[in-house]
Amino acid sequence: MSRDDIVADFYNIDRFERQNAEEISLFKNGGGAHLDLMACRYILDAWNAR
Incomplete structure (x- = not known):
């Protein structure tokens, strides 16, 4: 696998x-x-505040 195999990341997953x-x-x-x-x-913290 190389950098050229990367199609998308979370910033351009569309x-x-x-x-x-x-x-x-x-x-x-x-x-x-x-x-x-x-x-x-x-x-x-939210749980303990109840």
């Missing part, structure tokens, strides 16, 4: 369209665990 049912979509999430932690903290 450009992506499968050409046939045999094509495979691959998703790579390279980070952002701090956002998960912040969301969990918010939910926990």
Whole structure:
């Protein structure tokens, strides 16, 4: 797989369209665990405030 194989990213995902049912979509999430932690903290705080 090379950079030329990348068709779209989350900023222009509307450009992506499968050409046939045999094509495979691959998703790579390279980070952002701090956002998960912040969301969990918010939910926990909201839960405890009830």
